[in-house]
Amino acid sequence: MLSTLTSIILWAIFGAIMGWWLGPATGFACLAFGLLIMVLVSGAHVSRIQKWTRNLNDPPPPSIGPWDAILAPVYRQLRRDRQEILDLNRHVDGIMMAAEALPDGAITLNAEMELQWCNQTACEHIGLNLATDRHHSIFNILRAPEFSRYARQLRWDGPLLLHINRDGLEKSLLLQLTPYGLGQFLIVTRDVTQVEKLETTRKDFVANVSHELRTPLTVLLGFLETLQDMPAESLPLEQRQRYEAMMLEQTRHMQSIVADLLTLSTLESSPTVEGxxxxxxxxxxxxxxxxxxxxxxxxxxxxxxxxxxxxxxxxxxxxxxxxxxxxxxxxxxxxxxxxxxxxxxxxxxxxxxxxxxxxxxxxxxxxxxxxxxxxxxxxxxxxxxxxxxxxxxxxxxxxxxxxxxxxxxxxxxxxxxxxxxxxxxxxxxxxx
Missing domain, CATH: 3.30.565.10 (Histidine kinase-like ATPase, C-terminal domain)
Structure with missing residues (x-):
């Protein structure tokens, strides 16, 4: 603005000099001519600026008079903004890649419980297809009465254990629903099929060991109680020997079970060697x-x-x-x-x-x-x-x-x- 005012003053001084020398008409003509040149130059500058605004990623045009002082800080701010946007995009991409790499499934829903995004693990767990299921209600996608009851609660203090069948395979999923942001929801899914199987195996193992040892222990206890309750002289030697042989047999059977269990434990815990x-x-x-x-x-x-x-x-x-x-x-x-x-x-x-x-x-x-x-x-x-x-x-x-x-x-x-x-x-x- 200062450079424009200076130019007008200089043209006015030049017009005054020409008017004093050649007459007032000539002075006004020189002033008008100067102002016309300034308008034309300013129009050319504006045209170049307008052309630059079509692609703000390029540097502003050089030598555009008073506009240089205005456009230079604007361009610097645009560059800073672009760099911040690039940094934010890289940060978001990193977050998305981390979410995709999670071993647990992640699903985001809007306030209407409509699918917004999910990672690949969630697709494998529930059978989601983000391309076709986006903006559809999660209740129409995951059709399980227990999940519907769980998701329609006002609070979710704990996860839901859900058993689903996909492609003929039974799968156990642990689902946790959590609100976040403004009216948004996050579902985290975890496949606990193997954990459930291990827990079932552990329970079966304890039950089987108890069952296997119960029979010989019952036989032993029965014979010992009989021998304890009966006077020694009232039991024939042959019958006593038969009782003792049966007790010995059951004891050896329990010993075999314990020995086999110890062998299994050793095989499972010891490292493999070439031998x-x-x-x-x-x-x-x-x-x-x-x-x-x-x-x-x-x-x-x-x-x-x-x-x-x-x-x-x-x-x-x-x-x-x-x-x-x-x-x-x-x-x-x-x-x-x-x-x-x-x-x-x-x-x-x-x-x-x-x-x-x-x-x-x-x-x-x-x-x-x-x-x-x-x-x-x-x-x-x-x-x-x-x-x-x-x-x-x-x-x-x-x-x-x-x-x-x-x-x-x-x-x-x-x-x-x-x-x-x-x-x-x-x-x-x-x-x-």
Whole structure:
């Protein structure tokens, strides 16, 4: 503004000088001419400024007279604002990336409980599709009566445990609804399916241990109370000895259960080691001798063993797995049945230990659960033969620690085939 006023004063002085020299008309003409030039220059400046306003990201045009002092701070402020916006956008992008990386699901709702945004985890948990579900009511998307009752409360002091079925799979979700901002809501979802399964397994395990120990303890308690209440001379020696033998049998059964539980605990807690070269055929021969003693000549044993085939592993663990399969075959094979034990190498280099019997067989629905602790297909028969219900669970852990695989094939009334398949990386060929 000061430069414009200065220009007018200078043109006025120039006009006055020209008027004094050449006459008043000439002076006024010079002043008018100067003012016209100023207007034209100012118009050109305004045109250049107008053109610049179409793209404010570019620097303002240079040499625009009095406008330089006005546009320079405006442009500097625009640059600062743009930088702040870029920083805010990067910050928001970082927050969104962090939200997407959360292991829990996050869902934002407006005051009408309509979906505004959700992360990928929430999509997996509930089956949301942000492209199609945005601005739709969460009650139309998550159709569960218990969730509807929960979400329509005035306060949410705790989470909701919701069981949903997606693609044929049962899933347990923990949902927490929280208000935030102005009339907005946040839902946090957490998949607790595995936690629930572990808790169920823990409860089942405690119940099964209690059940397994209750029977022998009841027998022991009954005999001890009988012996305590009866005078020593009133009980025949033969009957006393029979009671004592039965108590000893039940005590040994409990001891076996405790020993197997300790073995399982050790297998689960101890680190996996490479071990040493184990000649598995020797372990099988030892297990067969024990098995023949248990069988008492009631079964026929057929063997097909490769003495030059060994495994890199823990001998004590492998011995337990080998023995468990043979013992199970004996327990579930009727008299005069045949048990075939094989130890051989496959064409691809894997080694297999298999035990095939002509026993009672296993129903298809029971096969997936055979390695569960205390799971028995025929509980009465297993207990009568001294089984603890932990043999296959122990075998499964041993197999996993040796990078091997337990394969089970069975048909009811025909028999079963249990195979331990060891990977080529653990197979060793011995020199004969």
């Amino acid at each position: 040493e070269t184990v000649q598995v055929s020797n372990l099988i021969q030892s297990a067969l001798k024990q098995g023949e003693a248990i069988s008492g000549g009631q079964h026929t044993f057929v063997t097909n063993l490769d003495p030059g085939l060994a495994i890199q592993g823990m001998e004590t663990e492998l011995s337990s797995a080998v023995s468990n399969l043979i013992t199970n075959a004996i327990r579930y094979t009727p008299k005069d049945g045949t048990i075939t034990v094989s130890w051989y190498v496959l064409d691809n280099g894997d080694a297999c230990y298999s035990v095939q019997d002509t026993g009672i067989g296993i129903a298809p629905q029971d096969i997936p659960r055979l390695t569960e602790r205390f799971y028995r297909v025929d509980k009465g028969r297993s207990r009568s033969t001294g089984g603890t219900g932990l043999g296959l669970a122990i075998t499964k852990h041993i197999v996993m620690r040796h990078n091997a695989e337990l394969q089970i094939q069975s048909r009811l009334g025909v028999g079963s085939l249990f195979t331990l398949r060891f990977p080529k990386s653990r197979v060793r060929i011995l020199d004969n």
